[in-house]
Amino acid sequence: MTPERLRAFCLGFDDATEEFPFGPEPSVFKVGGKLFALSWTDREPLRVNLKCDPEDAVRLREEHPEITPGYHMNKRHWNTVEVAGLPDRMVRELIEDSYDLVVAGLPKAVRLRLDRP
Template structure:
């Protein structure tokens, strides 16, 4: 998965938007105003910060050298994933898990308004 694929995948989630609060080079993907992914899409290698449950974050870091504590993020809840060093399916699952975690933390009325199956 390349930068264009990562961007398209992140924007494919219901109500997902891309913003640039940290400058033009950092894409921040949000749902209902909350970040679920952050990436330097022009970076080499391509990396993305993703939210993760703390216990799973520890397991993923132990199992995959391409997954490390989140750069400039709360290390307990965020991982930095080097995209090209992992199978695309795993990267997609990690992005989806991040989105789902953020949505689960939204108020009920907001979750219902997303109309996500």
């Protein structure tokens, strides 16, 4: 997955936005004003921080050396994913899971507006 494809995938979700609160990098992808992905798209290797269920986070780290505790994030809830080491499909699923976890924590009125199951 390229940085451009990662960006396009993140922005393809309902109400997803890209912001740069820390300067020109990293890209911060949000839904309902809450972070669901953070990526330094100009660095090699390409990495993205994603929210994850705590139990799944531990399992994924054990199974995949490309997945580590979230860099500068709450290590219990966030993973850093080295994109190049994983199949594109898996990276897309991890991004979607992160988005869904964040949406689940939004107020009900916002969730209903997002047209997500």
